[in-house]
Amino acid sequence: MTSKVVVVGGGYGGVVAARALDDVADVTLVEPRETFVHHVAQLRAAADPAWIDKLFIPYDGLLARGRVRRDTAVEVRPGAVELASGVRLDADYVVLATGTTGDFPTRIDAPGRDAAARRLRDLHESLDRATGVLLLGAGAIGLEFAGEIAAAWPGKPVTLVDPAAELLGGRFPDELGSALTRQLDDLGVRLLLGAKLDAPPDIPAGAVRPFTVTTGEGEVLTADLWFACYGGTTPSAYLGEELAAARRPDGRLAVTSQLRVAGHERVFAVGDLNDSPELKTGRAAGRQAEVAAANIRALIEGGPLTAYEPFPDGIILTLGPSGGAGYAPEFGFFDAEATARFKGTFLLDHFRGQLGAG
Ligand SMILES: Cc1cc2nc3c(=O)[nH]c(=O)nc-3n(C[C@H](O)[C@H](O)[C@H](O)COP(=O)(O)OP(=O)(O)OC[C@H]3O[C@@H](n4cnc5c(N)ncnc54)[C@H](O)[C@@H]3O)c2cc1C
Structure with a gap:
């Protein structure tokens, strides 16, 4: 029997977890947005409309075996995910990746591509x-x-x-x-x-x-x-009673070093939603999703689980197309030129590749 995995949220963490498990499990990714939205580049798009269309990356190429369901999780419990449409998905494993919500410039608050x-x-x-x-x-x-x-x-x-x-x-x-x-x-x-x-x-x-x-x-x-x-917030109203017990006062979910929701063997939480002690970034969400997916794979196939190592503080900030600065312990200081070189494209090709969009 193939294990069923439901990934809730198709942002920077969710897409990585879903794709990493597509060959070993029956994966369903639940996401209300019509396409992936590359929020990291949205401020550039507000300033330079030539960027607007590039932000929206279709989910069509993400999964070869599994599926992306355009819907919203309204109640998640260990073993089952209830959707706004009334559908109930059974799940041997759940990955929660519902990130942050808020008005622009925290997020774009329209689920449809054209409206956004x-x-x-x-x-x-x-x-x-x-x-x-x-x-x-x-x-x-x-x-x-x-x-x-x-x-x-x-x-x-x-x-x-x-x-x-x-x-x-x-x-x-x-x-x-x-x-x-x-x-x-x-x-x-x-x-x-x-x-x-x-x-x-x-x-x-x-x-x-x-x-x-x-x-x-x-x-x-x-x-x-x-x-x-x-002032972005982490949505968590969809958590059933058992999972809501792991919610901290700031709304984030307590996770173990293996990124399981505290007290649960088969429910994982990645990205902005969890309480991993580090800056909340798309980079961390993606890395956490890799670790959570590796741990689900280990539970399915047998094998040791991996502990997630939070990133040390690092940040690279653009100030327009040719400015900015950054620092990461592993790379040192980034001046304006290095920042524009590294982040000028907002790694668009990388994210398109991650979504199977060529
Ligand atoms: C302007 C800006 C610039 C940024 N720059 C950088 C940067 O340069 N580098 C970097 O690493 N990070 C950057 N970040 C941070 C980065 O965007 C976040 O850390 C990242 O989005 C977190 O990923 P996530 O997967 O946890 O959540 P998100 O990317 O927020 O995705 C969550 C998804 O879950 C969906 N969802 C929510 N509720 C439900 C539900 N009930 N059912 C189903 N789906 C649901 C949402 O629609 C959304 O698509 C930036 C953020 C912003 C706003």
Whole structure:
């Protein structure tokens, strides 16, 4: 009898786990989106519409034996996954890979390809029309978004505000923070660290309409477009009682070193959803999916299980097509040129290959 595996979520982790098990199990990948969305490149796509179509990679070539089901898991228990359509999938093994959800720029909130592409075109048009942009949160997303806007629309005022005193929580060598600060300055981005707004703008994020806000220090900032570049959440309402017991207060799921959900032998969780102690990245989601798939294979075929080794802190940030900086302990410091060389294509061919899209 072939073991049945259900992978819930077809993002950076889910597609790797599903494909890795396709030859050894009967795999079903459940995903509400029409195509894989390469979110890592979505800020470039908002600034440069030539990128919009490239973000959407079809699932058609992902699995040779298994299938991708366009549906949403509404209740997952060990052994069974219930879908919004009313279908129930039996599962000897489950891989949870439901990642992060949120409004742009955290994710694109439309499950259909055309609607998501339209949303990006509207965003581009809003950015084009705006006379000043305020970004709240100078984490990885806020920094990259500021760089993209400033590079695409030179001279458009962009202000990036964060209550933290240090860039990226001070967890990287000073060289990285200095390079990012200098490049943002060269691009004309105003970076206000250690600054908190008295109240958020009184217009909806993403709408082009003039507003003013005041910082705790009393400075008045004006702009006509703003985005919150923080605050994604990990969806977990679909977890049945047994699995919800492993949910931590922040919504993430506790996993063992083998990436099994705590207390469960045959349910694994990978990517942004789990509590693996490392930066939440697509790179980590993919590596975790490889380990979870290897462990399911070992349980099916017999063999030792593998422990997952979290990545040490590393980050590579683009600031527009020709700028950016990065640091990873295994590679050292990346200057703007090395960043553009490494990340300029957003590894599009790699991800297309991973999805069997040539
Ligand atoms: C702008 C931006 C830039 C980034 N840059 C980088 C970068 O340069 N390098 C890097 O490594 N990482 C980067 N990241 C982070 C990276 O995108 C995430 O860490 C990664 O997406 C996590 O992968 P995942 O598989 O856990 O979840 P996701 O990729 O979020 O995928 C989860 C999937 O699950 C689906 N899903 C949710 N709920 C259900 C349900 N109930 N049933 C079925 N399916 C469901 C969703 O539709 C989604 O497709 C970036 C993120 C953003 C937003």
